[in-house]
Amino acid sequence: MRIGKTATILGLSLCLCGVLALAAKVMNVQVRDGQIRDNPSFLGKIVSRAAYGQPVDVLQEQGDWLKVSLPGGASGWMHRSALTDKKLALASGSGAAEGVSGKEMALAGKGFSAQVEADYRRGHGGDYAAIDRMERITYDPATLLAFLAQGGIKPQGGAR
């Protein structure tokens, strides 16, 4: 009887440990265009996208790449620099009610925004048209790798 009880407790403890181990680490997308790829490389095909502030479950880590899953069920690889531990998306007005700290509120996707930029522009001007044009110049990773290969370069850096 006593042995049975001990075995039950042991069994329950092991189950609990298992559940804790299975609990996925949650991170948040910190880039505007969160690209989720089918393999851990910038050359991987983009299979899904996640918006800024979107929480994702981390399933696996491989160097600088994390395999994540989205609430809708999609999964794939994101580069570590696109993710943060910090909470970025709080529902508007919910923070005060839940008593979150000022720092967490600062991470709520508010503050300096497009609206503030527009207001600043009205008072100060600035060549935003040039900035917009500048932001439109983007090269996809395959083109950049081809450019490097053209120069005989075999990169060993962060995008492994």
Added chain:
Amino acid sequence: MRRRILGLCGGAVLLLGILAACQDPGSITRVLDALGGPGGGGGNVGTVGSYAASAVKGVTAIAHASEEFTPEQEYYIGRSVGASLLTKYPPVNDPRANAYVNEVGQALAMFSDMPQTYGGYHFLIMDSTDINAFAAPGGLIFITRGMLHCCAGENALAAVLAHEIGHVQNKDALRAIKRSRVTEALAVIGGEAVKQASGGNLPQLTSLFTDCIGDIMAPSPS
């Protein structure tokens, strides 16, 4: 912090190594030919150097300012810093030359420690004979025509751009924002959700935003 700086230095060395074997020094020459000689246009509007220096001032004094703003807010600060800079140093509107600088810069950024930022890395040539480059928060990087002429080849250009990418990753420009300003901004932003119901506090936020841009753009006290 020291470890982080060392890491960044290591990253910069690595970045330089990546392009050390570049075998197309002709590219930059072609771009420079397209831009014309070093003597004309731009120039003499003060020095970009003062802005570049301001980006790193207070690195030791303000250790945490760069950690407080979200990537999205950093992006909006960067856009306005860039837009303001371009009113003093006009952009070179040569698509081919800018495309080339972006090709080199974005290839470097992809193999850096932080390949992705909120809005990504983008590069632009400014029409000035001053020899300088500038990194605005979030990944907007500017290089003067004077600096391009100063680069002996693609390797030198890569070194300059890698240095600026390092500034973006270390959030050096954000560190120029006064600590008291950051504290005040966080207090206002923290109370924003509560105030939104009653029309928000846009003027106050814009005023703080203006001051933050001013801190970054201010000439270095040295």
